Amino acid sequence: METLKPTPSPTLKRLPKYLEILHNLRETGVEEVSSMTIAKSLGLDSVQVRKDIELTGILGKPKIGYNVVSLIHSIRTFLNWDNMSDAMLVGAGNLGSAFIGYSNFKKYGLNIVAAFDIDEAKIGKEYYGIQVLNVNKLSDLTSRMKVHIGILTVPGDKAQEVAEMMIEGGIRAIWNFAPVQLKVPENIYVENTHLSSYISQIKRRLKENIYNEELLLK
Amino acid sequence: METLKPTPSPTLKRLPKYLEILHNLRETGVEEVSSMTIAKSLGLDSVQVRKDIELTGILGKPKIGYNVVSLIHSIRTFLNWDNMSDAMLVGAGNLGSAFIGYSNFKKYGLNIVAAFDIDEAKIGKEYYGIQVLNVNKLSDLTSRMKVHIGILTVPGDKAQEVAEMMIEGGIRAIWNFAPVQLKVPENIYVENTHLSSYISQIKRRLKENIYNEELLLK
DNA sequence: TAGATTGTTAATCGATTAACAATC
DNA sequence: TAGATTGTTAATCGATTAACAATC
Numbered sequence: 001m002e003t004l005k006p007t008p009s010p011t012l013k014r015l016p017k018y019l020e021i022l023h024n025l026r027e028t029g030v031e032e033v034s035s036m037t038i039a040k041s042l043g044l045d046s047v048q049v050r051k052d053i054e055l056t057g058i059l060g061k062p063k064i065g066y067n068v069v070s071l072i073h074s075i076r077t078f079l080n081w082d083n084m085s086d087a088m089l090v091g092a093g094n095l096g097s098a099f100i101g102y103s104n105f106k107k108y109g110l111n112i113v114a115a116f117d118i119d120e121a122k123i124g125k126e127y128y129g130i131q132v133l134n135v136n137k138l139s140d141l142t143s144r145m146k147v148h149i150g151i152l153t154v155p156g157d158k159a160q161e162v163a164e165m166m167i168e169g170g171i172r173a174i175w176n177f178a179p180v181q182l183k184v185p186e187n188i189y190v191e192n193t194h195l196s197s198y199i200s201q202i203k204r205r206l207k208e209n210i211y212n213e214e215l216l217l218k
Numbered sequence: 219m220e221t222l223k224p225t226p227s228p229t230l231k232r233l234p235k236y237l238e239i240l241h242n243l244r245e246t247g248v249e250e251v252s253s254m255t256i257a258k259s260l261g262l263d264s265v266q267v268r269k270d271i272e273l274t275g276i277l278g279k280p281k282i283g284y285n286v287v288s289l290i291h292s293i294r295t296f297l298n299w300d301n302m303s304d305a306m307l308v309g310a311g312n313l314g315s316a317f318i319g320y321s322n323f324k325k326y327g328l329n330i331v332a333a334f335d336i337d338e339a340k341i342g343k344e345y346y347g348i349q350v351l352n353v354n355k356l357s358d359l360t361s362r363m364k365v366h367i368g369i370l371t372v373p374g375d376k377a378q379e380v381a382e383m384m385i386e387g388g389i390r391a392i393w394n395f396a397p398v399q400l401k402v403p404e405n406i407y408v409e410n411t412h413l414s415s416y417i418s419q420i421k422r423r424l425k426e427n428i429y430n431e432e433l434l435l436k
Numbered sequence: 437t438a439g440a441t442t443g444t445t446a447a448t449c450g451a452t453t454a455a456c457a458a459t460c
Numbered sequence: 461t462a463g464a465t466t467g468t469t470a471a472t473c474g475a476t477t478a479a480c481a482a483t484c
Binding site: 079202 | 223260297393421425
Binding site for chain 4: 066
C-alpha cells in the first residue's frame with residue numbers, strides 16, 4: 001500500500017470553494033467546466049486550480065475541461081465528505097451550543113453525536129435534540145462509539161485537560177477553538193481555529209489601510 | 219507619512235499566540251523572556267519569533283531577551299487591540315447569536331454594537347442585551363455610527379446582498395462566515411472564516427493518517 | 437572576559453505563477 | 461486542421477530556517 005502524501009493545506013482550503021461553485025453550476029445545468037472558469041470566480045490562477053484538481057485524481061479533457069458531476073464526486077471523495085464522520089463536542093457554552101445546531105456541518109460530513117460539559121449547570125440541558133452529558137463520561141463513550149474527532153469549545157484554562165480526556169478515549173483529530181496551544185502526541189492532528197487570529201488580521205489590515213488611504217488623499 | 223507595509227499573514231496569526239504566553243508569564247511574575255522560550259512553548263523557530271516581534275517595533279536586549287510587559291504592550295498596540303473597534307453583526311442565527319455573547323471578542327478589541335437580521339421572526343429578539351434590528355436599518359446605522367467592521371453570519375444565498383449593504387454604510391472590513399466568495403471593491407478587506415475549510419483539513423488529514431498508520435503496523 | 441541572546445544577511449523550502457508541449 | 465484547454469516542467473516569489481556578527 002502506498003503512503004498518502006500529505007496534501008498542501010492551501011489546497012485543502014481551496015477545494016471546498018470549488019465545490020461551492022460546482023454545485024451552483026450543476027444546479028443551472030452546466031455539464032462541463034474549465035479551470036479558468038473556476039479560477040475567475042474565485043480570483044485565482046487557473047494553473048493552481050488544475051493542480052489542485054489533479055491531486056483529487058481526476059483527469060480533464062483538453063479543449064473541453066472537466067465534467068461537473070464527476071469533478072464534484074472526485075473532490076467530495078478526496079475530502080471524505082461522502083462518509084459522515086462522528087464527532088464529540090466538549091464545552092456547551094454559547095459557541096459550542098451554536099455548533100450543535102449548525103446544519104452546515106452535516107453538509108460537510110461532520111456529525112456531532114454527543115456534547116459534554118464540566119459545568120453542572122449545563123449538564124442535562126438539551127440543544128437541538130442533543131443532551132449535554134457530564135464530561136466524566138467523555139473518554140468511555142468516545143472509545144465505545146469509536147469516535148475519532150473532537151471539537152473543543154471550552155475556556156482556555158480547561159482545554160489541555162479536556163484534550164487529554166479526548167485522546168484517552170481514542171480521539172485522533174481535535175478541532176480546537178480554545179485560545180491555547182495544546183500539547184498532544186505527534187500522531188494527534190490539531191486544527192486550531194483561534195478567533196483571535198482572525199480579529200488580529202482584520203484590525204491590523206484596517207490600520208494599515210487607513211494610512212494608505214490618507215496617503216492617497218494627498 | 220510612511221506607507222505601512224503589509225504584515226505577512228502568518229505573522230499576524232502568530233502574534234496573538236505570543237500574547238497568550240506572555241500574559242501567563244506576567245501573571246507568574248516573570249519579567250524578561252527570550253525568543254527561545256516563546257518558540258519552545260509554541261513549537262516554533264526562535265528566529266521566526268524574533269522576526270515577528272521585530273515587526274511590532276520593539277527591541278530586545280542581547281543576553282537578556284525582551285521585557286514581558288513592554289512586549290505585551292508592543293504587540294497589543296501593533297494589533298490595535300488597545301483600541302476597541304466597533305462591529306455590526308448581520309445574521310442572528312445560531313452562530314451569529316453565539317458571537318454576540320462571546321466574551322472573548324472584547325478581549326481582542328472587538329465590540330459588537332448592533333445585530334441585524336432579515337428574518338421577521340428574529341427581529342426584535344434580544345441576545346445578551348443586544349436587540350436584533352431589521353436589516354433595512356443596517357446601512358443607515360452603520361454610517362451614522364461610523365462602524366468599519368462587519369461580521370457576516372447569514373446563509374450563503376443572502377451573503378452577497380448583505381455585504382453590499384455593509385459597504386454602502388461604510389464598512390471597510392468584512393469577517394465572512396458564509397460559505398461564499400464575496401465580490402467586493404478592492405479597498406474592502408474580506409477575512410473568510412469558512413468552517414468547511416477546517417472540516418476539509420480534519421477529514422482529509424485523518425484519512426491520510428489512517429493509511430500511514432496501517433503502513434506502520436506492517 | 438566569556439557566554440547567551442539579539443538582529444541581520446544568506447540559504448533553503450514550499451507554494452504560486454509562467455512557459456509550453458500534448459491533445460481533443 | 462486550428463484553437464482551446466489540459467498536464468507538466470521550469471522560474472519566481474514569499475516565508476522559514478540556518479549562519480553568524482554584534483552586544484549586553
